[in-house]
Amino acid sequence: MTGFVARRLAQMVVVLFAVSVLTFLIFNVIPNGDPASRMAGKSPTESQVEAIRAEWGFDESLPVQYVKTMEQVLGGSAISYFTQLNVREEIVRGLPRTLSLAIGAAILWMTMGIALGLLGALRAGRVSDRLLTFVALAGVSLPVFWLGALMAHYLGFKLGWFPNGGYVPLTEDPLDWAYHLVLPCTALAILFIGFYSRVLRSSVLDTMGEDFVRTAHAKGLSERQVLLRHVLRNSLIPIVTLWGLDFGAVVAGGAILTETVFDLQGVGQYAAESVGQLDVPPVLAVTLFGAFFIVVLNTIVDIAYAALDPRIRVT
Amino acid sequence: MTATRSSLTALALALATTVAIGCGGSSDGDQASAGKQGGSITIAQGSQPDSLDPALAYTSNSWEPLWLVYTPPLTYRRAEGAEGAELIPGAATALPNVSADGRTYSFKIRKGLKYSDGSPVAADDFEHAVKRVLNLESGGTYLFEGIEGATQYIEAGDAEGDIGGITADDRTGEVTIELTAADGGFSNVLATTFAGLVPADTPFENMTKDPPPGVGPYAIVKSVPNREFVMEKVPGFDIPDIPKGNVDTITTEIVKSASRQAQDVIAGDLDYMQDAPPNDLAAEIKARHSDRYKEWPTLSVNYFFLNQALPPFDDKQVREAVNVAIDSTAIARILGGRLSGTCSLVPTGIPGHAELDPCPFGDPNGPGDKAKAEQMIKDAGATGEKVTVYANNDPTRPEIGQYYTALLNDIGLDADLKVIDGAVYFSTIGNQKTKAQTGLASWYADFPHPSTFLQQVDGTTIQPTNNGNYGNVDDPQINKEIAALLPEPDLQAVANRWSALDERVVEESYIAPYGSEELTTFLSDRMDFENCSTVHPLYGNDYSSFCLK
């Protein structure tokens, strides 16, 4: 088991390294103008541009540049090409917002997903099940940026039931914080609710056919007890693992669209804005952070799976 | 200066007796009348000002607040319209004494002047401010390079070095500046925020996160870049003709979406927005909130640059065809009606504006002639030539870009569009390697002088990167005349020679202007719109005039 864990951790490091190299290359190899002159601002002289080039190492070879930039990013001293703001500080500032959104949405989609999935499984094959299936599929088909924009406008601006985007920190006013998160979390969750309800439904139906369930029935347990104590617990395994992966993906970048539409100024929005400005340090930092999140959660899931199912450890 | 985002200041250049620009607003043109005192307001800008350090700030986003924080030796009268273009003493006691040969300027710093933190102002501080501009490689460097010893200072590379041409006497407060050559516009340089006084111990670095104290009605007490900055009224400030301000605290938030800004001002969550409200909401605002909204003309020019270093715009006939085809009324709709057509580069109301009636390309406020333009393109043999149009992604710019691209296609060229993020747009089109053939540009005067516009087509300003002469216009006649006119101290006397240059730009179709944009003032309900909203021709909405009801 430890061998497996060790292998997975090593793999994690390799993957993160590859991600950092790739991100760096995307911005530096593909011709996109001269970052030094972009940073130099209005009407600088050639010597000014040269000075910037030397300071950031643009005139050095790519590997040296890479090392220099990575040193800054990992050391927490990387600053944006434009705003001169410290990247780490910006990420730290945006993180609670992204996490608030992700956690809120995750809780919502889990609870609703499980509830609807269970309902569907219990009424499998009947009209209500078909209807739920349809609703679930509709949920998966809604583009979150469109849904979010419409919600923000009609429920927020027009009707005034909810705030029209923006974010209030938890420390400032917990109620307002939650109030501002209702629309964004709902918009983001709708995407996943459909998906999760379907997965749970399949999982429950699969489990219900298993031997141990028949045994439980034979032992005389009521339908309800069987369901709750045995079936649900077992069907939750794939859901929980999926949840881990999706949560990681949302924090890492899946939240970008929702954050942008509702102007939450989280990590995702910060990255999207920086990319638009070809501002490498923030993008590098956020991509690494996101990749790290995804990879860590993936690895945890892998290890959990291996712990549960010995066959997998061989791979 | 170039417009950042869509927030721009107006610059009404009407010196002394020339035509007064009609400005909106009910104010009678006097300086901001003192309104109800006290209170705090929250305002919004669409993007972080390029810098809150007076030595570096060079956009309307930053000048609008900084004007009230850092008073230079000279400043402009705090009034609307023509009056606002008048130079008055700021930190100096009076307008400078200029020697007969135009090369020596001297003024005296007011006695007893204090910074917002209470420390006294010294005559030496002026030189320190200039040194910071030069040492930090600011965009305003070129304005001060005419001072004796300035280029040597830059080359020496020593921050603490001395600029030979500036001498100061702390006892008397007298400051004397020697120029290498006469410069008729130098007084204007002394009125820019670059010349704003800062303490002599202000470090030689970008102080945006912690702006230095200055002399002015307001001081910046908090700055979180990309989020907000806070200005507070300075109790001891007292310079004649500069209003002390009414509101106690002004918090500026950076809100990227103009839609949200407008919605917030409507709802009262924001008190003022620097950007113009988007068309979508402007309609509603004009219908239901016209009692706190106004539009006003600016002295600026919006145009499409035509890069003559590359085909097809190296051909004059092709350039003319573009000018003939442009329909500014179409673009006006995209701008929600806030556009008035233009024929030339230098805007109306600035001495040196060429009054061309009729405009050779047709009525600037009328439809274009696409058929004629198409024929002209055919005659020039340019039909089917590939053109890439550049635009940035600030509000309305992509739509204007799409209009222009479709237009070029309609007259026979093969055009496509590239929309670039606003933060990197100007450095992209200003980089010769990009080979940008045409695209959107605009210019708002740095100060009341035609040179700031004609510099856009001055061949001597062409650079390989950060080029401001996007069209790569290099006309020896223009270059020579500009060089000859710059030192002239009396603008009125040579105004017609400047107009001749403006006319030449039109004749040669060096640019394709489409109009002058109007800007807006939109205040929340709590603000006293009627009495407390002055629009300065150079610096835009005057925060020191704002007051609550």
Place this chain on the structure above:
Amino acid sequence: MALAFGVLFVVLVLGALVAPLWASTVADRDPNRTNETGKIEVDGRQVDVVSLEGVPIGPQWRGEYFLGADANGRDVMVRLLYGARNSLLIGLAAALLTTILATIVGLVAGYFGRWVDAVARSTLDVIWAFPVILLGVALGTSLAVGGLQIGPFELEAGSMAISILVIAVVYVPYMARPIRGEVLALREREFVEAARAQGAGPLRTMVGELLPNLTSTIIVFAPLMVANAILLEAALSFLGVGVVPPDPSWGNMIDAGVDKLVTAPHLAIAPGLMLVLTVLALNVFGDGVRDAFDPRSSAAWGTRRP
């Protein structure tokens, strides 16, 4: 029901193909030609297509400007149909590319195992670790100015090929993993052993024996891949990369429309609805396909992580 939606999807595709016809005959408007100062006749009066204040007209529910105009005076319906072409083309092409790549990777990794498998899995992990949208936006933005040159191939900035490539690559792990799992399971079966005993080389075995058995998995995944590709393309266009104006795509039409919801809601609602309908059709159809081919497969939902 699934079949009905499958038909709906086909109808949509056909509608997209018919776009130029609509543009020239019914609407008499070009998708990219602007018309800010035009007028049309409404109830006997001449009405501005775009008002002086910049507000475009709403849906007219007839020939010209069927669904109204946008801020540049262009016909929304025409752009919707042309946008459909772009969005569907990119979605289908990307999904196809994903399928091909994923099948190859899954087959090779599953069949050869050992270090080949390790390399393949690491590559998939790297792609998977990349925040999807960031990758798309990063590539799109970098290429916005310069375009891309790989050896003899040159991709112009803003060309659809870039979108297709990015979207395709992003979804490869999603599909390659289950395929790899299938291959791992099938590898030990008798018919594979038999083929090998008969002297079939790896290529023959993979293509001849394993691939046919994968078809059901592939078919089950296909509609889902197309749906995901279309959604991702819309997201990228919404963020400003992908299909760039003036060319229409549902994503960039929504982007332009969300700022005008007060006076011109049709600008954002129309493309959004089209997007939802198309993706929904694909999802329902795909669900039906899955039920038909492999009711117990959880592959379509990507639950297993081998």
